[in-house]
Amino acid sequence: MKNKEIKILLSAPRGFCAGVERAIEIVEKSIQKYGAPVYVRHEIVHNKYVVDDLKSKGAIFVEELEEIKDKSRPVIFSAHGVPKKIPEDAKNYNMTYVDATCPLVSKVHREAENLKKAGYHIILIGHQNHPEVIGTMGQLPHGSINLIQNEEEAKNYNEKVNKKIAFVTQTTLSVDDTKEIIKVLKNKFPDIREPLKEDICYATTNRQMAVKNIAKKCDMFFVIGSRNSSNSVRLVEVAKKSGCSKAQLIHSESEIPYEQIGNSNIIGVSSGASAPEILVDNFINNLRNRFTINIDEVEIIKENVEFKIPKKLN
Numbered sequence: 325m326k327n328k329e330i331k332i333l334l335s336a337p338r339g340f341c342a343g344v345e346r347a348i349e350i351v352e353k354s355i356q357k358y359g360a361p362v363y364v365r366h367e368i369v370h371n372k373y374v375v376d377d378l379k380s381k382g383a384i385f386v387e388e389l390e391e392i393k394d395k396s397r398p399v400i401f402s403a404h405g406v407p408k409k410i411p412e413d414a415k416n417y418n419m420t421y422v423d424a425t426c427p428l429v430s431k432v433h434r435e436a437e438n439l440k441k442a443g444y445h446i447i448l449i450g451h452q453n454h455p456e457v458i459g460t461m462g463q464l465p466h467g468s469i470n471l472i473q474n475e476e477e478a479k480n481y482n483e484k485v486n487k488k489i490a491f492v493t494q495t496t497l498s499v500d501d502t503k504e505i506i507k508v509l510k511n512k513f514p515d516i517r518e519p520l521k522e523d524i525c526y527a528t529t530n531r532q533m534a535v536k537n538i539a540k541k542c543d544m545f546f547v548i549g550s551r552n553s554s555n556s557v558r559l560v561e562v563a564k565k566s567g568c569s570k571a572q573l574i575h576s577e578s579e580i581p582y583e584q585i586g587n588s589n590i591i592g593v594s595s596g597a598s599a600p601e602i603l604v605d606n607f608i609n610n611l612r613n614r615f616t617i618n619i620d621e622v623e624i625i626k627e628n629v630e631f632k633i634p635k636k637l638n
């Protein structure tokens with residue numbers, strides 16, 4: 325097959341966003357400052373490679389603070405954000421904690437709080453059980469926020485709300501699907517208040533736009549990322565909706581469908597915001613071992629977003 329030529333359209337921007345880079349740096353700097361081990365509540369970002377690398381440096385991952393036996397060790401909260409109760413619990417345990425919540429998720433948290441203070445009932449557009457949704461809903465007392473996951477749920481929403489109504493969204497949703505849900509809500513509640521600046525983050529938007537731009541030219545499309553990574557799963561959906569029906573997530577190297585790739589001429593490649601570039605390199609090198617590869621990177625926008633880490637780690 326080595327004489328089979330395959331063109332790769334490499335989508336850009338792809339991979340790590342500023343929030344993920346910051347979260348990883350927070351874990352690394354915490355290990356330097358406090359020594360190992362440091363605990364991390366939930367996967368710091370949804371990627372096994374990143375999590376395993378940090379484990380090897382001295383991070384221990386738990387789902388709940390109660391699992392931490394030695395509470396004299398620091399704990400870090402993941403980039404997805406946590407309900408208000410979690411830092412309170414950490415304080416009650418006298419634990420040192422560092423919050424790695426992405427500033428763009430924190431923005432949604434503050435938005436929800438301000439809306440509540442201004443007397444609004446809040447709808448959150450997002451996916452049930454995703455840690456970011458749990459974190460955002462947990463900013464306010466139970467019942468202050470209703471979750472809507474899709475157009476159907478928006479149509480059927482019949483909560484008796486006597487108050488003004490507003491919506492916020494998860495940061496990693498499909499831009500196009502969310503627009504449709506918002507359309508339904510605006511039809512129902514013409515005065516519904518929307519965020520001043522969109523909640524879907526720049527990284528999600530850019531990665532989806534970049535995939536959309538090339539998907540229809542591709543015979544197959546691969547998104548490198550984990551199954552529990554919301555924005556990676558959305559990129560696969562975007563590729564499919566934008567004209568490449570054979571789009572799939574590559575969570576591990578064992579999933580690469582070489583035979584089907586061998587029958588393709590052009591393939592698209594992108595990666596989710598929590599997937600390190602080395603995984604894209606490994607994927608391409610695996611193909612290079614079997615085929616003649618020719619890469620064309622298609623960049624739609626340059627990103628230069630950076631977030632500072634908390635002062636206490638400097």
Ligand code: SF4
Pocket residue numbers: 341342343344403426427428429495496525526527528555597
């Ligand atoms: Fe922040 Fe967006 Fe990255 Fe999530 S995907 S960590 S919201 S920049």
